[in-house]
Amino acid sequence: MSPVTHDFIDREDAWGAHNYHPLDLVIAEAKGAWVTDVEGRRYLDCLSAYSAVNQGHCHPRLLRTLTEQAARVTLTSRAFRNDQLGAFCEELAQLCDMEMVLPMNTGAEAVETAIKAARRWGYRTKGIADGRAHIIAFENNFHGRTTTIVGFSSEAAYREQFGPFAPGFTLVPFGDIDAVLRAMTPDTCAVLFEPIQCEAGVLLPPDGFLRELRALCDAQQVLMLADEIQTGLGRTGTLFACDHDGVTPDLYILGKALSGGFYPVSAVVSRRDVLGVFGPGSHGSTFGGNPLGCAVAREALRVLRDEQLVERSAHEGRWLLQQLQTLRHPAIKSVRGRGLMCAIELYEAARPYCEALQQRGVLCKETHGTVIRLSPPLMVAREDLAFAVGALREVFAAGGIALRQTADGRRQEPQ
Incomplete structure (x- = not known):
């Protein structure tokens, strides 16, 4: 590492949490x-800012839209109307085949909004007694970092010394429909889920699980809240990951790629009977729905359509997964994925492998300790994917584990 890089890192470490x-x-x-x-x-870049830059870094159309809108007006707050919000809501609702949109900024804000909407729907529509609304979520979930959200995380590091936490949530094993049924009570208003658990290691649900969940929620008058912040907008080879099972949730939670990485934009998209529970003063955000964010998000959605990025994700993702499945190494436990969201699960720590890939010009990040996640921008070229596969082959070459750990814990360079 050069003195230049050291200086940047040292400054960040000295002044940043x-x-x-x-x-x-x-x-x-x-x-x-x-x-x-x-x-x-x-x-x-094989991480894409956790799917925020599906359209690719610094897309020229998004840059132009951002610049032009910033020269006109960036923020009005919701105290006044702006000329971008209505069009954004209409276009996103139609894309999702829904009726209403509530814009926010970050993914965690959108999840919190969905929780509030589901609870109020439970009280007003299902008739749950006030203060008793109950939501089912899944083990190994990742929905954000607020105290409410980490309160129903099964990851100890996310919860440690951040309590007390809000009640009203029950965790069940991901993909276990019988456990969902057992957890349901007359007070259950919603099931919150990721169609693919990304942070947990790109865990796919069992075949048919989402269809069974849809049927169960219909039978029990319970809302399906789909957190598609990382999986939505083409990442898995369909517009939404729920589409793989032919399932439409009651509510989509969107973010990240919604603005192509230029600006924090998130949204909750649902039916009128769900989002209609909000009235003036019941929820809000100074920046949510601002004209700059709305303009960029509208263009980001047009780029997805015009450049056929959903279709590219499906086509290139199939090729990438096939190539990854040919990798052979004793450290590899399994390979899985959908579209351009793939994972290599190892029997050992993934961090050294990510560091070795960095040395070969490929950036990815370990997740859940033992998983290498690969999720490049959806516009990535085949030759770039081949470059990444070549780097992986070098790292997993026979006798050359990326960075071995010696008995005393010191790192040893590849053989």
Whole structure:
């Protein structure tokens, strides 16, 4: 590591809270599927800011829209109307085949909004007694970092010393429809789920599970809340990951790629009877629905359509998964994925492998300790994917585990 990189890292570590463990490179520029660090080295981005840059880094259409809108008006707050909000809500609702949109900024805000909507719907529509609304979620979930959300996480590190937590949530094993049924009570208003559990290691539900969940929720008058913040907008080869099972939830939670990585935009999209429970003063956000964010999000959705990024994700994702499934190494436990969201699960820590890939010009990040997640921008070229596969083959080459751990814990470079 050069003194230039060291200086950036040292400054960040000295002045910033240490709530992340990033790879030790400092990105200065990005375009398309590639990023460049402060020393001029280029890397293929196989994380896409956790699916926020599905359209690719610094997409020229999004940059132009951002610049033009910023020159006109950036923020009005919801105290006044703006000329972008209505069109954004209409276009997103129609894309989702829904009736109403409530815009927010971050994914966690959208999840909190969905929880509030489901609870109030439970009281007003289902007739649950006030203060008793109950929501079912799944073990190994990741829905955000607020105290309410981490309160129903099964990850100890997310919860430690952040309590007390809000009641009203029950966790069940992901993919176990019988456990969902057992957890349901007359006070259950919603089931909150990720169609694919991304942070947990790209865990796919059993075949048919989402269809069974849809039928059960219909029978019990319970809302299905689909957190498609990471999986939505083409990431898995369909517009939404729920589409793989032919399931339409009662409510979509969207974010990340909704603005192509240019600006924090999230949204809850649902039917009128669900989002209609909100009235003036019941929920809000100063920046939610601001004209700059709405304009960028509208263009981001047009880019997805015009450049056929959903279709590209399906086509290129099939090729990538096939290539990954040919990898052979004793450390590899399994390979899985949908579209351009793939994972290599290992029998050992994934971090050293990610560091070795970095040295070969490929950026990815470990998740859940033992999983390498690969999710490049949806516009990535086949030759770039081939470059990533080649780097993986080198890392998993016979006798050359990326970075071995010696008995005393010191790192040893590849053989």
